[in-house]
Amino acid sequence: MRISIVTDSTAYLPEGFAKRHSITVVPLHVAVDGAGRLDGVDFGPFELAGALAEHRRVTTSRPTPGEMAAVYRDVLSSSDAIVSVHLSRELSGTWEAARLAAEEIDPSRIRVVDSRSTGMGLGFAVLRACAAVADGRSHAAVEEAATSAAAQTRMFFCLETLDHLRRGGRIGTAAALVGTALAVKPLLHMDDGRIVPLEKVRTMSRAVGRLVDLAAAAAGDGPVGLAVHHLAAPERAAELATRLDERLPGSTGCVISEVGAVIGAHTGPGVLGVVVLPGGPDILPHTPDNSASSSPE
Structure with missing residues (x-):
């Protein structure tokens, strides 16, 4: 079984890590004085610090369920299953969007994990999931690896x-x-x-x-x-x-x-x-x- 890992832009993974490990990173939406941007794509920490220094209004929002579904369909075109690990549902609706998208496509092929964290609290759960995939573990075991890391962090x-x-x-x-x-x-x-x-x-x-x-x-x-x-x-x-x-x-x-x-x-x-x-x-x-x-x- 070919298993792929999906996460979101709030994992703040080390530079190059996502590409190296074939992790799909879904960006959250950012609005700067109402103008739309994508977190980690065209709006990163440098742009954020500048906007805050200029007292501009910066807000964030989740990817839509439709956007998540499009990502999942693309990933499943070359994989058998997905473990999708995201920031805490208490901080964002991203987990909920992922869950809705998984239900729409095929919940037996897509397991969605709430890391109950963000940053490398999420990122370490992703790393543990990557290690489980590399070890050839089952879909359920990869999900458990992410869930266990999240609980320990x-x-x-x-x-x-x-x-x-x-x-x-x-x-x-x-x-x-x-x-x-x-x-x-x-x-x-x-x-x-x-x-x-x-x-x-x-x-x-x-x-x-x-x-x-x-x-x-x-x-x-x-x-x-x-x-x-x-x-x-x-x-x-x-x-x-x-x-x-x-x-x-x-x-x-x-x-x-x-x-x-x-x-x-x-x-x-x-x-x-x-x-x-x-x-x-x-x-x-x-x-x-x-x-x-x-x-x-």
Whole structure:
């Protein structure tokens, strides 16, 4: 059986990884002052940071069920089955669009997974699914590999500013943080598919230290997959990645990638995030080894 992996643009996979592993990435829609763009296609982190700096209105929306169905038909023209892994249904309607499209086409051939996360919280689930495909595992086992990785992954964020969060959006933290002193840096985490407040610290340097501590506590012993996300903060992200690798000897290598509009429009520039997958992703993000589509006997 030839199984293919589909995901969406919020996975923020390492550059070149999707092409190398034959992963189909479906872009979410972005509107900038009402003008349509496609996340990761003609509107990336650089464009997002510029739009936010100019105080332009940036909103995002899901792919339509029709768009998802078109993707699935195209993929199934050369594959027997699909595992489609997407960002949390609490953050977007993308999972629902995928589910509706799968039901329309053939739910026995398309399994849709809610990662209950985003960024590399989603990306690590995709990597585990890729490894399962490369190992020649069954359709159900590939789905389980993605679901299991999603359940194990932990994700933590800290914000440089509350300005963008106060404007509202999909991240359900605004009410809890309204009135917080501007100098305070909130720490957030993924909790059952939602991004919610965890704690507050006084400075960004302390926030970075807490991210390292939280990641270490979540990692446990043994191998661990790590990713650092940021928006317009490459030097700080590199420093955080170095500290994580030094603190966690089991690190399989820390991925660094910028967030797109689905998260970044609501957090603003300067956001830092850490994603932790105990046990590691099975396929290393940096290594061009196996394809995400295979034809096992």
